[in-house]
Amino acid sequence: GYAFSPAVSGTNTAIDSNPNATTGLTPPITLVAGQNEPTIDAGLWQPASLGDLVWLDTNQNGIQDVGETGVAGVVVTLFDSAGNQIAVTTTNASGNYLFTNLTPGTYSIGFTPPTGYIFSPAGQGGNPTTDSNPNINTGRTGLINLAAGQNDLTVDAGIFPSSALASLGDFVWLDANHNGIQDPGEVGVPNVLVTLYDGSGQQIAQVPTDGTGHYQFTNLRPGQYAVNFTAPAGYNFTSQGQGGNPALDSNADFNTGSTPLVTLVAGQNDPTIDAGLWQPASLGDFVWNDTNRNGIQDAGETGIANVVVYLYRSDGTLLATTTTDSNGYYLFTNLVPGSYYVVFTPPAGYIISPPNQGGDLTKDSNPNSNGQTTTITLVSGENNLTLDAGMSLQPNSGGSGNPAPITTPPAFNPPSGTPTQTVTTTPEPGTETPPVPIVTPTPEPDSGSSGVTRTVPYILKVADRETVYSGQVVKFTITVVNPSNTEATNVVVTDNVPDKLVVKGATTSQGNVTVKGQNVTVDIGTLAPGATVTIVVTTQARDGIVGSVSNTATLSGEQDGILFTQSGDTTAVATVTSIPKLPNTGFKPAESNPLERWKPSTASTVQEGVSDLEMFGKPLSSDQTTWANHASLPALQPGAGPVMPVRLRIPALGVDTEIEGVGLRNGAMDVPSNIWNASWLNTSPRPGDVGNAVLAGHKNSVHGSAIFMELGKLQPGDKIYVSDMYGYELTFEVFDVQSYLLQDAPLGRIFGPSSEKQLNLISCDGNFIREQLTYNKRIVVYTRLSTNN
Incomplete structure (x- = not known):
């Protein structure tokens, strides 16, 4: 089992093998007297x-x-x-x-x-x-x-x-009606890139579809494969697995374009791996002032701006809302091929022209007298710009008018916001009262008033306050809802916060948040059927903020082939208005009487649908009877709802002071900048809201006593009055007064949730600890909203 190694390998005779590998014999060796030759070796190996x-x-x-x-x-x-x-x-x-x-x-x-x-x-x-x-x-x-x-x-x-090799194919088609089925007359899409992968995800081959939309992979070994289709620009994949016939359905996932794994056996040809494509459709386009009411767009007739237009699916599901632009045009885009109808809401005083006049679809009016069009069917890629609406002012219209803005001259600087008044006009005797148009409700999904069930995701947005001071924290709560029984994918919310606010952070109940400067992006991912996601964006008003701030959030994603972006359901706006702490008149709000307002007695009659200028005299003294053209209006009764606090009165202590809005500093409520002012924690509820609103004030300072020096003297039954910038005043009644050691103060009772409308006043108490520069106790006065408001 052994053989000799090759002889005389290498140059070192002391370590090589000497015998012939075949015979085992070495060459002759000559020895001289006394010589020792230790280099005659033999190597053996096993083959x-x-x-x-x-x-x-x-x-x-x-x-x-x-x-x-x-x-x-x-x-x-x-x-x-x-x-x-x-x-x-x-x-x-x-x-x-x-x-x-x-x-x-x-x-x-x-x-x-x-x-x-x-x-x-x-x-x-x-x-x-x-x-x-x-x-x-x-x-x-x-x-x-x-x-x-x-x-x-x-x-x-x-x-x-x-x-025994296998093959698979075969068809990419334009699904004109977006039903996921290869219907008669639907054509193939050429030059679509198709990629074949094996069961481990390795790319095997790649081909484009031919001129008829067909492709085929041949000479495939039996095993598992997957196909990926690359949709051309402007195309989307149709719904997967529709109709129950594998030879006529679409196999591509509508998000990724990839099919499930396909198992091929020896000699098999699977020609059922298909993909349906569709192009988004659109629908518009014009609302015009049909001055002669003939239902035809005549030369010189102009568009009407800000007309609300609703888009419905043929089953009555509200999909989107928009308004006409400054030229009267509107457009709904990214629509899935299918059947729709449109509802127009005419402005107050307008009626809709007769439909289908003149025989030209591009020039006629489409809605009936209730504002609703007939159902139209859009095919893949169609842009239908023939759904128009003619409207005209109805003669001698009557009824309650819309609020009319009142503009004030520069001499008077009221708080930000547009005052409004509502007027009523009466038709002349014997004039015709036209039919009252049916106005489709705006899409408020949680109100239950629209009478339709929405099946596509939508978004809501609210701010935690209606008005904001410089430096005040504003939280916007964005709610994303999937009301259907189908999941939505690739769901993203974007919130581009206006520069008047500084983004302080954002949280979400699902997904990942990215904050870059003023831009907040929340990648929710997959939104399960019936799921709700809550996003909170925290901002802070910049110094010197003026005017209104409208913060718009946008929702995007995909569901059942629907790209839900750029529609009424997918945008939500929350608006806050900056206000001064007091009107710039030098006097308290409504100092003489909180129920009175003044206007000039010479104001002209305000007509429905027509804005008019109302001139205010400049307040020169606290006696309004000395103002120019003064006249008392009917009493404006304040409600008992929450107020944005600007003034505090405590008659039992002789306190009548301003309220500052403050936030948190190092995790604790900040104090007012002026020792004679109170402060309201602007992250707590407003006075009058359900929960614990909190006011704080100094006990004293290095200069002596401060606004809440005698806060502990209040007794149950004493009254606390809080008013807003307009003079609306809420009454709170003391029901408990407590003094706590600093470390024992019940923060949950003071600041935590409550089912009642409470207002808690807090200040220092006890002994001053110099080492800690604070008092060892806190006095808390607990009040609740009076039933006499």
Whole structure:
């Protein structure tokens, strides 16, 4: 079992082998007297061998299964590590081969399959003695290391007829009606890129669809595959798996364009792997002042701005709301092919022209007298700009008018906001009263008043206050709702906060928040059926803020092929208005009488739908009777609702002072900047809201006593009065007064939630601790909203 090593290898005679590798004899050796020759050595080694089987892999699984037989006459070639051919043999009748008497070293094997046969997949099953080793394309194995005496009988090859290869295809079509089914007349889409992947996700091949929208992948080995379609720009994938017929449905996921895994067996051709595409449609376009009421867009007739237009699906589901632009145009975009109708809401005093006049679809008016059009069907990519509405002022209109803005001259600087008044006009006797148009409610999803059930996600947004001072914290709560039984994907909310506010942070109940400067992005991801996500964006008003701040959030995503962006449901606006702490008149709000307002007695009659200028005299003294053109209006009764606090009165203590809005500093409520002012924690509820509103004030200062020096003297039953900038005043009644050690103050009772409308007043109490620069106690006066408001 041993053989001699090659003789005289190397240059060192002390470590080489001397005998002939075949005979075992050394060359003659000459010794002289006294000589010792210690270099006559012999090396021995054991030969290695390598085999073993080429078999017919009838199920093409790359594993030597029971009953599968060897293939005779297959040529097998032995290569050294450098790729040089060493020996060639053929498999015997049992399919076996063997290379023997191999010197230990590195080798590889090459198999040459018979004509019409191909190799099975390599390395299957996890058992080296029963798998196939050669590369399926080259027939060569990897390098094999043989040690002395080793007999490696694990180098096998599975082969099968090439006729067992599979194929798949076949069609990408334009789904004009977006039903996910290949209907008669729907055409293929050429040049769509189609990519084939194996079961492990490795790309195998890539082809474009031909001129008729067809594609095919051939010569596929049995196994698992997936197909990915790349939608051309402006196209979307239709709904997956519709209609129950695999030969006519769409297999591509409408988000990714990828199909599920497909298993192919030997010789199979699967021609059912298809993809439907659609292009978003749009619908518009014009609302005009039909001055002659003939229902035709005549020369010189102009558009009407700010007309509210609603888009409905044919089943009555409200999908979107918009308003006409300054030229009277409107447009609904990104619409899924399908059936829709539009409802127009005419402005007050306008009636809708007769429909379908003149025979020109681009010039007529479409809605009936109730503002609703007939149902129209949009196909893929269609842009229908023929849904117009003519409107005109109705003669001698009567009834309650819209609020009319009152503009004040520069001499009087009221708080920000537009005062309004409502007027009523009466039609002249004997004039015709036209039909009252039906106004479709605006889409308020939680009101239940619209009479429709929405099935697409929508967004709501509210601010935690209506007015804001400089430095005050404003929180915007964004609610995303999925009312349907279908999940929405790729859901993203973007909130571009106006520069008048500084973004302080944002949180979400689902997904990830990214804040970059004024931009807040919330990646919600998948929104489950019936799910609600709450996002809170915290901002702070910049110094010197003036005017109104409108903060708009936008929702986008996909559901059932619907791209819900740029519609009424997917935008939400919350507005806050900056206000001064007191009107700039030098007097308290409504100092003489909180129920009185004044206007000039010479004001002209305000007509419905017509704005008019109302001149206010400049307040020159606290006696309004000295003002120019003064006249008392009917009493404006304040409600008992919450107020934005600007003034505090405590008659029992002789307190009548201003209220500052403050936030938190180092986790604690900040104090007023003026020792004679009170402060309201602007992250707490407003006075009159359900919950604990909190006011604080100083007890004293280095200069002596301060506004809440005698706060502890209040008794149950004493009254606290809080008013807003307009003079609306709420009454609170004391029901408890407590003094706590600083560390024992019940923060939950003072600042936490409450089911009542409470107002808590807090100040220092007890002894001053110089080391800590604070008092050791806190006095808290608990009050609740009086029922006499």
